[in-house]
Amino acid sequence: MIRGLKLFGLFSRISILNELQYRANFFLQLFQSSLSLATGLIVIGVVFSYTPTLGGWTQAELLAIYGVFYLLGGILGTIIIPNMWVFMEDVREGRLDFTLTKPEDAQLLISVRQFAVWRLVEVVLGIVVLAVAVAQIGLQASWWLAFAFGATLLMGVVMLYSVMLMSSTLAFWFTRVWELMEMLQSIYQAGRWPVGIYPEWLRMGLTYLIPVAFAVTIPAEALTGRLTPETLLGTLAFTVALAFVSRKVWFFGLKHYTGASA
């Protein structure tokens, strides 16, 4: 664990040093992220000009969902997706051989090599939105609330990572899988809205099959005081199961890797 974190820190440092050469990219990213944040806020504004609540959530509470959506989206964009892209390219080009021969767990290695530092802008913007939402809701801060929010947010990250890992593993069988990643990223957009408003079949899919909306809604539930200890435990069990299954899928996929140079 400590070793993994150290590796993550080292790789991130290299990526960040590399990116720091291109400072104009920071302003471009800031512009793009602010633009998409503003568009999202306008959309929420338009929806709530017609209704006081959506699926039982007020505008301020929906803002909390949007904040979590943005924050988790930033983590996806900073760490998870860039790593998965490089991994899939490596499979396609046969470069994964170099990773597999290293004396370290391969799943760990392919998960920590990239760090798109400018995308952290989204994490920061997400935190700002969350702060505004919390102020508007006027919640009583409590240790339970902070703990539940932190824990569910972490579980959300693990869930998203596991889903992305399992999907990327498909690259071992089908080399062209970027459409799959695009599809997952657009499914993630469903997380902007409370998962409860979707029709039954879609809600089940977004909770158990591709738990992206679930990953966003649960932390927002924690923050708005809706989360029961039972749901928290259930989510924990589900997260652990998902992480376990994704590791199994990873090993299974690895067996199918044929390499290019060997």
Add this chain to the structure above:
Amino acid sequence: MTQSSSGAQPLRQSSLRDRIDMYVVAARQAIIEQLQYRLANMMFMVHVLIEPVIYLVVWSTVARAQGGEIGGYTAAQFAGYYIIWTLVRQFNLTLGPHNFNWRIKEGRLAAELLRPVHPIQVDLGYYLGFKVPQTLYWLPMGILLWLLFKPEINPEWWQVLAFPFVLILAFFVRFCFMWVLGLVCFWTEKIDALFELYFAAELLFSGRLVPLELMPAWTQSIANFLPFQWTFYFPIEVLLGRVSPVDLGWGVLAQVAWVVGGYSLIMLVWKQAIKRFTAVGG
């Protein structure tokens, strides 16, 4: 060979025919290419469909909560709006920023420039052909959405007849403006921000997000000066059966005007852009 000495006359005579042949070849190439990647295309279709399904769910939830209707749309009419949306999207889909960037960076454009026709003509043929497999892939999804969301649409026969024309014109409008944006790649590689701006504007001013009359009044007045609504809102409303004969006529005129405007803009920018292009190898 013998004709080349007799001047340009014979060439000019056959040029329309050649032009059409060229479109057909480019279109067939698109169809054959896309039919190979069935799984990938189905995934792409899901990627495209998620967006309207989200809007559809949000707005029909709102409509139901507000006693069944907002702004003259019931939940079933919202369903109709967004299901037609998916078909319109298949048609107004055109080449994106990365395609342009790739073309210039890899020097592909050098080869395209050597051809005796403008690259935009080949694109046009290709993307028109692209509509055939796109519509085929759309069909099962459209039927599925229809069964799941039970939409209500009631167009007159003349609205149904007009729809294909309006649809193609919508494609032309969007095709032209994406090409203009694509030309910016000649000046800078970092065009993602620009496209982001375009898509944000499109989302708010085209009816892509929600039927335009539900947007705030200021949005609607700005939208009248922009091409976006003719690529989403107008064709959708035609098939929904909410456009009067007079508005249909004006709408088609507006579409044609935007195509002419967009095309002139392309030609204008192209002249400047092409001067900046240099390629090695290719």
